[in-house]
Each structure stands twice: as C-alpha cells, then as structure tokens.
Amino acid sequence: MNATAAPKKRRWTTTYAEGELDAVVRVPGSKSMTARALILAALASGPSTIRRPLVARDTLLMVEGLRAIGVAVDTADDDLWTVTPAAFKGGTEVDCGLAGTVMRFLPPVAALADGPVAFDGDPHARKRPNDGVIKALRDLGVDIDDGGRRALPFTVGGTGRVEGGELTVDASKTSQLVSALLMAAPRFEQGLDLRHVGDRAVPSRPYLDMVVQMLREAGAEVDDSEPNRWRVAPGELEGREWAIEPDLQNAAPFLIAAVAVGGRVTVEDWPTETTQAGDHIRGLLTQLGSRVERSRGGLTVIGSPSPIPAELDLTDASELTPSLAALFGVNRGPFTIRGVAHIRGHETDRVAALVTELRGIGADVEEFEDGFRVDKGGSLTGTWKTYADHRMAHAGAVAGLVIPGLALDDVACVSKTWPDFAQVWEQAVLHGGNGAKRGEDRREAETEA
Known part of the structure; x- marks a missing residue:
C-alpha cells in the first residue's frame, strides 16, 4: 500500500469504557x-x-x-x-x-x-x-x-x-x-x-x-x-541531528480520556521543556479540575469525576479544540471555547463540524464565529462524521468512551498523523481499564445529558 496515497475510508465503532482507565501510552513523534x-x-x-x-x-x-x-x-x-x-x-x-x-x-x-x-x-x-x-x-x-x-x-x-x-x-x-x-x-x-x-x-x-x-x-x-x-539574516544552515519529541497533540485525546471516564492515563516521555502547543493541555486539564503529575516516566492525568465548567481561550492551542469539545459534549456545562476562528480553514471547518456532530449526539450547542458554547451535553448514539479530518476522529473516539455504539464514518483519516491511533486507543481503553465502575456523579451526568 502506498503510504502517501489518500486512505480508503473505514467505518469504526468507537470503544466504550466499562470502567475507569489505568493506562500507559506511548505516542509517535511530533x-x-x-x-x-x-x-x-x-x-x-x-x-x-x-x-x-x-x-x-x-x-x-x-x-x-x-x-x-x-x-x-x-x-x-x-x-x-x-x-x-x-x-x-x-x-x-x-x-x-x-x-x-x-x-x-x-x-x-x-x-x-x-x-x-x-x-x-x-x-x-x-x-x-x-x-x-x-x-x-x-x-x-x-x-x-x-x-x-x-x-x-x-x-x-x-x-x-x-x-x-x-x-x-x-x-x-x-x-x-x-x-x-x-x-x-x-x-x-x-x-x-x-x-x-x-x-x-x-x-x-x-x-x-x-x-x-x-x-x-x-x-x-x-x-x-x-x-x-x-x-x-542570509547565511548557511548547518546539517545536524534533530531529536523529535513525542507528539503532544496526539497525546491529548488519551489524557482527556482520563477526564471523560475517570481513572488515570500516563503518556510516556513527556518533555520537561517544549515549544509544542500541545503542552497547554496540562494547564487546561488542571483548570477543569483534574490532577496532572510529572514523573520520570512521563505525564499522568488523574481525571476528576466531572470537569469544572469553564471558558477557554484556545488561540495558542487550537488543535486541542476537537477532543476538548467532545469531552464537553458529553458533560453538563456550560463550557465555552473561543479564539479558534482560524480552525475553520483547517482540514475542514472544524468549528462548524464540531457543532454539527455535538448536536448530533444531543448536545445543546451555540456557535460563534470564533468558537462555541456547550450548555448541556448529550448521549445519543449514531454516526460521528470525521470530514477526512484526523482531529475529528480523535474527538469521536473521546465521545464514544461514554456513548455506547457510537461509530465513526471513517477512522482511516487518522493516517495523516498516526496510522495506529485506533489500535492504540482500543488497547488503552480495553486493556488499560481497571474494571472499576464509574462514579455516581459520572452516571448522573450521563443520565441527565
């Protein structure tokens, strides 16, 4: 198979989490x-x-x-x-x-x-x-x-x-x-x-x-x-060795998963210093009420029973928008994301696509030119469209953790930045879960959604 060719579409039923997570994940390079x-x-x-x-x-x-x-x-x-x-x-x-x-x-x-x-x-x-x-x-x-x-x-x-x-x-x-x-x-x-x-x-x-x-x-x-x-200034660039850090944008859905269903997820080899925009996830998840811990092995998020309603400006970390939107879309709000008008020109109009898919699962969403507000999450199953956009697939995977039977119309689009995403996701959820049932607050949130 030609790895640079447009991938053939593949439908995928997302992985529902029966209990809290306890997973360790290694993500590919940035x-x-x-x-x-x-x-x-x-x-x-x-x-x-x-x-x-x-x-x-x-x-x-x-x-x-x-x-x-x-x-x-x-x-x-x-x-x-x-x-x-x-x-x-x-x-x-x-x-x-x-x-x-x-x-x-x-x-x-x-x-x-x-x-x-x-x-x-x-x-x-x-x-x-x-x-x-x-x-x-x-x-x-x-x-x-x-x-x-x-x-x-x-x-x-x-x-x-x-x-x-x-x-x-x-x-x-x-x-x-x-x-x-x-x-x-x-x-x-x-x-x-x-x-x-x-x-x-x-x-x-x-x-x-x-x-x-x-x-x-x-x-x-x-x-x-x-x-x-x-x-x-004009001049020569030097040949050298470049050591590539793990891709923190690709790591984000896994850390957000710990918030979506509870438990803990560790991403290995998280850099101590980085210019990657994905590093903003640490502060954002702390703001939403979760614990974020560093260790020699990486970065661990211990998810809160339910995220704290917040208004987030993601101007400098807009790639985090889809997975966070999915988290908000299955929880009681209100949650607001602003400052991301530019993601309308990404692989798809991500603002419009996210609003459409969140409404499709029953969430109450108001769209702005530069973002949206989720007033109340939803729990309707069905098909989550990915629009040939890997980040939309990541978002659908997050939503599917708490919505049984949710299916992506195409998961093959993840080949853009991580061909093995779906397999690693299933491994983390199915084999990284510790079997614990979700907390009462989580079940209540799902029932009310």
Whole structure:
C-alpha cells in the first residue's frame, strides 16, 4: 500500500469504557517538529539526521515532496532518517495530500528550484486557503500560476534565487505562513524582514517559538525581539541531528480520556521543556479540575469525576479544540471555547463540524464565529462524521468512551498523523481499564445529558 496515497475510508465503532482507565501510552513523534526538521535539513549545507521522526502520511508526503525537487531522504530506518541536500530542481510535481505543512512549507523552498514546481493535493486540500503563501511569494517577486484560485493547484516558477528583504503579511489565518517564510529565509539573498500586519494576532504562537528555536539550532540568525516582526539574516544552515519529541497533540485525546471516564492515563516521555502547543493541555486539564503529575516516566492525568465548567481561550492551542469539545459534549456545562476562528480553514471547518456532530449526539450547542458554547451535553448514539479530518476522529473516539455504539464514518483519516491511533486507543481503553465502575456523579451526568 502506498503510504502517501489518500486512505480508503473505514467505518469504526468507537470503544466504550466499562470502567475507569489505568493506562500507559506511548505516542509517535511530533508532526510539527518532523516537518520543520525535514525542511531545515533540505535547506542545510550538509547532511542531517532525524531521530524518532513521525512516520505518517503527512510527513511521508513531505519526504516525497523533497525527493521530487532533488533532495535525498533515506527513510529505510523508521527510527533514523537521513537527509542529504542538493540543488533544487524544477520541472516536477508535489502531492500535498491534505497536509497544510506541505502546501505551505514547500512552496518557498520550490521558489529556489531551477524551474517550475507544480503543487496539488486531495480534493479537500483544494478547499484549504493558501492565499497567504501565494501572495507572500508574489510580493517577493516569485511567479505563481494559480488560475486566480489562491489555493491548490498552483505552480511555483522557481528561478534558483529569491531576493528577499522586507515583506508584510497577514498571518491571522495560520501561523504556518510565518513558519514557511522564516525557514527558507536564510537562503534568500537579503534574508527576510517579515512583519505581520493583520487585524488579529497570529494564532498558535507556540509554533512560531518552535520554528525560531529550530532555526537558531541550525545556525540561523533570527531576531524576534519586536512583536509581530521577525528578521532572518542570509547565511548557511548547518546539517545536524534533530531529536523529535513525542507528539503532544496526539497525546491529548488519551489524557482527556482520563477526564471523560475517570481513572488515570500516563503518556510516556513527556518533555520537561517544549515549544509544542500541545503542552497547554496540562494547564487546561488542571483548570477543569483534574490532577496532572510529572514523573520520570512521563505525564499522568488523574481525571476528576466531572470537569469544572469553564471558558477557554484556545488561540495558542487550537488543535486541542476537537477532543476538548467532545469531552464537553458529553458533560453538563456550560463550557465555552473561543479564539479558534482560524480552525475553520483547517482540514475542514472544524468549528462548524464540531457543532454539527455535538448536536448530533444531543448536545445543546451555540456557535460563534470564533468558537462555541456547550450548555448541556448529550448521549445519543449514531454516526460521528470525521470530514477526512484526523482531529475529528480523535474527538469521536473521546465521545464514544461514554456513548455506547457510537461509530465513526471513517477512522482511516487518522493516517495523516498516526496510522495506529485506533489500535492504540482500543488497547488503552480495553486493556488499560481497571474494571472499576464509574462514579455516581459520572452516571448522573450521563443520565441527565
């Protein structure tokens, strides 16, 4: 089977938890770090290695995209990839699949190729906005042929060089625009002096901290001392070893599961320091009334009998929205999530999709432009649609812990960042449960929902 091909849909009945959990989980490497490491390695002056990379559709699409423009990437060892940079070649095509990282991170690199590079992807990807990257590259003098769509498919007219210099962008839709430009900036002849000038702040700021840190680790000069401005000096990036942390976004549904049904879940090897936005889950679950403990083995959440009603601003941790929404959707509220208007442009319109599916299980939900409020959860079974979105599948799995027989219309979409998610989830719930019955408060909440 081609690991980069769109997966064939697979219906999956979610795993109902008969009792409280007592599970230990190991999650795969961070998609965000793996994608950035691949780009920085391709732009470096010498070979790099990537230790414990994420092996999933998104990262393999990035690998194939880099290979298409002439970069040698050896993935024979799942635990250690080797990247050998080369002069970027044009006259080729890149399949983005449904990966925002590929459709945004690779075009600035392709602008350095010696000819045109065509980009396309899955049907859903053609609906994802990419006007930010297209406009930014045009403002830098790069020829882009997009047929006026401002989205896939488009062709980058690489000429082997980009002048660089001053550039203003509106990155209020996605931080990936800033990350994409910053990573390629050391190879621009004048570097880059980038300013964000949008009416709203750049969302998911931890990802910008990640890319700045990784650029500096590769030897780049980056000045981010002024708000909404990043200055990158021209120069060589160094080949090096990149050690990839566990993906804390993928870990979140498991920690949230401990809150949904009680008990404890430990995620192994949780980093003591990280720029991953998923690390926000620690504070959020504490705010909701659960205990969060660190140990040498990882991070453990001991779930509270019922989460404390709260209003959460997830501007900087929006990927946590779906699984938290599912938790709220099966509990008494009110719970509010705000600051996530930008996730309407993710794999699907996640705000609209979550509101639809939560109402489908009987929850009382009010939708806002930048989020929603769950006034009262539901417990109706049926089919939870995933919209070809791995995070929607994670959300459905969380809801299914407390709603017997809930089925996902397609669980195969998790191949985007974790092909084995469903198997690991079943293992954690069925074999990590300690057999204890849920508390009276939990049963009462389910009955009233």
